[in-house]
Amino acid sequence: MAEILALVEHRQGSLRDVTFELMSCGRKLAENLDTRLTAVLLGHNTGEFADDLKTQAHRILVLDDERFKDFNSESYQQALSQVIKSENPVITLIGHTAFGMSLCPALGAQLDIPSSTDCLDIEMNDGGLKVIRQMYEGKLDARVRFRESPSYLVTIRTGCFPAEDGNLQAEIVSSDLKAAEPQHLKFIEYLEAAVGDVDITKADVVVGVGRGIKEKENMAMVEEFAGMIGGVVACTRPIVDAEWLPKDRQVGSSGKTVKPKLYIALGISGAFQHTAGMKGSDTIIAVNKDPDAPIFGEADYGIVDDLFKVLPALRDKITELKQ
Amino acid sequence: MNIVVCIKRVPQTADAQVRVDSSGKDIEKERLTFDLNESDAYALEQAVLFKEQSGGTITAVSVGHPDTEDTLRMVLAKGADTAIRIKAEDFDELDGYKTAQILKTVIEKAEFDMIFTGCMATDDGYYQVGVNLAQLLGIPHATLVSSIEIGDGAARIKRELEGGLLEHDEISLPALFSVQTGINVPRYASLIAIRKAAKKEIAAVGQDDIDKDALVLNTQIEELFVPPVTKRAEIFSGTPEEVSGKLADMLNEKGLI
Amino acid sequence: MNKKKNIADQINPEIRDALLEMGADGIYRCYQCGKCAGTCPWFPVGTYDFPIFRLPLEAALGMIASSEDKDELAAEIDKIYRCVGCEACVDQCPHGINIPSIFRAGRRLLVDFGSYPEILKSTVRKIHDVGNPVGEPREKRSDWARDLNVPVFEPGMEFLYFSCCISSYDPRVKSVARAVAGILQKAGISFGILQSEESCCGEAIRRIGSETVYEEVAKANTSAFERNSVAKVLVNSPHCYTSFKNDYPELGVKFDVLHISEHLSDLIESGAIKPDKEFAKKVVYHDPCALGRQNDIYEAPRNVLRSIPGLELLEVENFNHGLSVCCGAGSGGLWMEWDKDERIAGVRVTQLIDTGADVIAVACPYCLQMLEETAKSMGHDIPVMDIAEILAESCL
Numbered sequence: 001m002a003e004i005l006a007l008v009e010h011r012q013g014s015l016r017d018v019t020f021e022l023m024s025c026g027r028k029l030a031e032n033l034d035t036r037l038t039a040v041l042l043g044h045n046t047g048e049f050a051d052d053l054k055t056q057a058h059r060i061l062v063l064d065d066e067r068f069k070d071f072n073s074e075s076y077q078q079a080l081s082q083v084i085k086s087e088n089p090v091i092t093l094i095g096h097t098a099f100g101m102s103l104c105p106a107l108g109a110q111l112d113i114p115s116s117t118d119c120l121d122i123e124m125n126d127g128g129l130k131v132i133r134q135m136y137e138g139k140l141d142a143r144v145r146f147r148e149s150p151s152y153l154v155t156i157r158t159g160c161f162p163a164e165d166g167n168l169q170a171e172i173v174s175s176d177l178k179a180a181e182p183q184h185l186k187f188i189e190y191l192e193a194a195v196g197d198v199d200i201t202k203a204d205v206v207v208g209v210g211r212g213i214k215e216k217e218n219m220a221m222v223e224e225f226a227g228m229i230g231g232v233v234a235c236t237r238p239i240v241d242a243e244w245l246p247k248d249r250q251v252g253s254s255g256k257t258v259k260p261k262l263y264i265a266l267g268i269s270g271a272f273q274h275t276a277g278m279k280g281s282d283t284i285i286a287v288n289k290d291p292d293a294p295i296f297g298e299a300d301y302g303i304v305d306d307l308f309k310v311l312p313a314l315r316d317k318i319t320e321l322k323q
Numbered sequence: 324m325n326i327v328v329c330i331k332r333v334p335q336t337a338d339a340q341v342r343v344d345s346s347g348k349d350i351e352k353e354r355l356t357f358d359l360n361e362s363d364a365y366a367l368e369q370a371v372l373f374k375e376q377s378g379g380t381i382t383a384v385s386v387g388h389p390d391t392e393d394t395l396r397m398v399l400a401k402g403a404d405t406a407i408r409i410k411a412e413d414f415d416e417l418d419g420y421k422t423a424q425i426l427k428t429v430i431e432k433a434e435f436d437m438i439f440t441g442c443m444a445t446d447d448g449y450y451q452v453g454v455n456l457a458q459l460l461g462i463p464h465a466t467l468v469s470s471i472e473i474g475d476g477a478a479r480i481k482r483e484l485e486g487g488l489l490e491h492d493e494i495s496l497p498a499l500f501s502v503q504t505g506i507n508v509p510r511y512a513s514l515i516a517i518r519k520a521a522k523k524e525i526a527a528v529g530q531d532d533i534d535k536d537a538l539v540l541n542t543q544i545e546e547l548f549v550p551p552v553t554k555r556a557e558i559f560s561g562t563p564e565e566v567s568g569k570l571a572d573m574l575n576e577k578g579l580i
Numbered sequence: 581m582n583k584k585k586n587i588a589d590q591i592n593p594e595i596r597d598a599l600l601e602m603g604a605d606g607i608y609r610c611y612q613c614g615k616c617a618g619t620c621p622w623f624p625v626g627t628y629d630f631p632i633f634r635l636p637l638e639a640a641l642g643m644i645a646s647s648e649d650k651d652e653l654a655a656e657i658d659k660i661y662r663c664v665g666c667e668a669c670v671d672q673c674p675h676g677i678n679i680p681s682i683f684r685a686g687r688r689l690l691v692d693f694g695s696y697p698e699i700l701k702s703t704v705r706k707i708h709d710v711g712n713p714v715g716e717p718r719e720k721r722s723d724w725a726r727d728l729n730v731p732v733f734e735p736g737m738e739f740l741y742f743s744c745c746i747s748s749y750d751p752r753v754k755s756v757a758r759a760v761a762g763i764l765q766k767a768g769i770s771f772g773i774l775q776s777e778e779s780c781c782g783e784a785i786r787r788i789g790s791e792t793v794y795e796e797v798a799k800a801n802t803s804a805f806e807r808n809s810v811a812k813v814l815v816n817s818p819h820c821y822t823s824f825k826n827d828y829p830e831l832g833v834k835f836d837v838l839h840i841s842e843h844l845s846d847l848i849e850s851g852a853i854k855p856d857k858e859f860a861k862k863v864v865y866h867d868p869c870a871l872g873r874q875n876d877i878y879e880a881p882r883n884v885l886r887s888i889p890g891l892e893l894l895e896v897e898n899f900n901h902g903l904s905v906c907c908g909a910g911s912g913g914l915w916m917e918w919d920k921d922e923r924i925a926g927v928r929v930t931q932l933i934d935t936g937a938d939v940i941a942v943a944c945p946y947c948l949q950m951l952e953e954t955a956k957s958m959g960h961d962i963p964v965m966d967i968a969e970i971l972a973e974s975c976l
């Protein structure tokens with residue numbers, strides 16, 4: 001059986017968590033298919049990365065070039081397409097991240113390899129490749145079947161395959177493939193979003209608000225509540241889009257990841273894009289009118305009711321307790 | 324600047340009850356409201372902003388069923404100059420890649436400097452069509468774009484990465500940009516624009532114009548189902564006062580307040 | 581309105597004609613005397629300039645929502661959605677021009693193209709999807725009555741009690757429906773409810789401009805009424821009342837509609853209900869626009885309150901009956917996101933509290949929600965109650 005490839009993702013000199021999740025996924029697949037997992041590492045001076053990944057894969061294929069230091073979808077695509085052509089993997093795994101979203105569909109179209117993005121689970125047997133994906137804003141799951149092909153490309157949603165310690169001894173192989181100078185796309189720099197006076201990643205208590213807050217002026221009530229319990233207010237993307245809170249308060253895949261002792265989700269439905277950034281919190285409480293809201297699948301405790309009825313009552317109870 | 328905007332008409336499911344239909348592969352659509360896909364509204368607005376800045380035309384394209392014309396008409400009222408509906412009913416089952424192949428056959432005939440798409444469709448959530456399309460057209464692309472400045476033959480863009488970090492890139496034109504929500508504030512349509520749009524022709528393209536047999540379908544939905552519950556919150560029930568009491572006590576016991 | 585351009589260039593007969601076609605009434609009769617603006621509930625708000633006296637002329641020139649500038653256009657459309665349809669201006673206009681009908685005509689054109697505020701889009705969507713503006717499942721519509729033994733309507737029953745979406749679903753306002761059912765049961769009235777067969781009456785979304793979804797729910801209701809041979813409908817919301825009485829006849833259906841205040845007043849007069857427990861409070865009554873000004877029901881709710889022992893009925897001096905000031909919840913206002921200091925309800929709450937009342941009484945679920953929430957947000961803890969709730973305290 002042909003091998004499984006998994007792309008190593010790193011940024012600003014660090015391996016990203018998703019890399020280890022891909023390796024977990026890849027090892028599982030390799031075991032089931034009785035084949036090997038190869039980690040593909042594009043980077044520059046990557047010795048340390050290779051060391052960290054040593055137990056995670058059967059083989060680490062290293063493409064070392066200064067042009068691979070920072071992600072560039074054009075040069076990564078160019079190199080990875082050659083790797084796929086020469087290695088003929090049965091499946092290439094890429095993280096469903098800002099990098100993967102740019103890379104995977106382009107490779108699929110370039111190489112005429114069927115690709116599917118944002119997969120939660122993946123199974124491969126005689127019937128071919130099938131994946132589980134979410135649809136309709138997380139309300140339904142779909143089992144998706146691929147057309148028959150010798151090779152597939154899949155991006156895996158973060159958080160679906162927990163990172164695990166590996167027990168492999170990877171053979172480290174240097175590839176002599178060199179990066180071509182990108183013609184169309186030039187990486188300039190990484191920019192940190194402006195940091196305001198509140199750092200939500202450092203708070204012990206975070207009160208998250210979503211669309212259920214309805215009106216900008218209701219934010220005052222939430223701010224007051226958060227202040228009362230020594231917390232800070234964070235939010236989902238639509239709240240930032242509406243400019244009710246600055247970008248540095250956004251929790252989720254395109255915002256910050258928070259791991260407070262207590263996270264209270266108010267009027268948040270629980271789309272993956274948000275929960276990706278808060279599910280590591282110690283205790284999660286959700287208040288939402290919709291009993292079917294996906295947030296109740298992440299929360300430890302839930303209240304199914306109107307947050308505008310619950311919040312004032314909760315405020316009163318806590319005031320009582322504090323006295 | 325001639326700009327192509329790709330749009331999709333999707334069911335608005337965020338607040339709705341979504342049910343699997345009898346085929347097991349699709350949803351019941353009768354009781355759902357359909358509208359322009361959220362990030363596509365931002366893609367359109369970005370195109371209109373550039374047109375206001377430097378002239379040119381905007382062509383809106385959608386692969387959709389006949390009622391997509393309503394959505395395309397709204398897009399015309401909000402600033403597109405022409406609209407093309409590619410008849411989804413002519414092409415059997417679709418996935419992201421097949422949609423991109425169809426779009427390519429139509430868009431490659433147009434003159435364009437930029438293509439805008441939304442970063443994802445809220446119905447199938449693939450994040451795929453835009454990038455597939457750019458690759459098929461042989462032009463560079465950028466995804467999750469949250470800012471664009473057009474220069475001479477190139478654009479400076481910012482992309483949203485995880486953790487609130489931005490990636491600043493330069494990209495040569497023509498290029499495709501798949502934009503994030505929040506990149507701008509989508510506009511209303513004026514009554515004058517609405518009246519004009521109501522009278523505009525929407526071009527229709529179908530199987531007579533596109534070689535159906537050359538299209539490849541990569542993926543098919545085998546089954547739709549309600550996500551299995553893996554973990555479930557302990558739900559406090561009662562009046563707001565009662566549940567607040569229980570919750571406050573629990574928080575107090577755990578020393579969280 | 582774009583002031584940078586010559587007005588002659590902006591005149592657009594086509595838009596004028598479209599507005600006329602959509603039911604804009606009386607646009608040529610206006611001579612801009614300004615009485616409408618003087619009586620408009622936005623006038624006393626003070627922080628928002630809403631010169632509605634210009635609207636008929638703007639409509640006659642086809643100069644509505646026509647700015648080419650994005651921000652100016654947004655402000656114009658915001659303006660079109662400021663009208664709460666209270667019709668105070670209609671009463672005052674020496675030429676009987678219906679200004680809300682002009683706003684509604686503009687809204688219809690905008691809604692068809694999805695060019696209206698997102699928050700209202702979501703309201704319209706919920707009514708289309710699940711038949712109520714709250715977004716709750718249909719099956720839960722009769723949850724308010726779960727432990728009350730309220731029967732399902734059957735042919736032969738005297739009344740269908742149609743409980744309005746807000747009083748069916750809202751955790752606070754539910755108690756109005758519960759009070760109504762309790763009183764009717766005590767008086768031995770033959771009535772039932774239609775449970776999940778009921779849809780929103782559609783009054784608000786028709787005024788928001790969504791004729792399509794209005795027709796959808798109106799037809800769902802009328803066919804449910806016909807299916808169940810409903811002849812008399814009892815409502816506690818003046819919005820359902822005005823919709824059933826004044827809008828539904830266009831659909832060619834025949835049924836009688838009675839507001840709960842009328843029926844309760846009759847039941848008290850006939851002795852079927854005897855309010856005997858004291859309600860020793862000063863109660864000020866707020867006339868809902870859709871009940872009073874729009875349907876001339878002023879005395880029935882007052883009769884109900886007067887019949888309650890110990891209750892002292894107060895009026896807002898100068899601003900009662902036809903001159904009552906709107907709470908701001910009509911025609912979509914209930915869902916709009918206006919700044920706190922830009923709220924019509926704030927003006928009304930102040931007027932009501934200044935009477936020295938202990939309780940504000942209303943006969944409308946919209947007014948109840950709007951006045952209660954606004955009073956709270958202004959730091960007042962005065963109870964706001966529906967007349968049915970007060971009567972229930974006295975007679976149950």
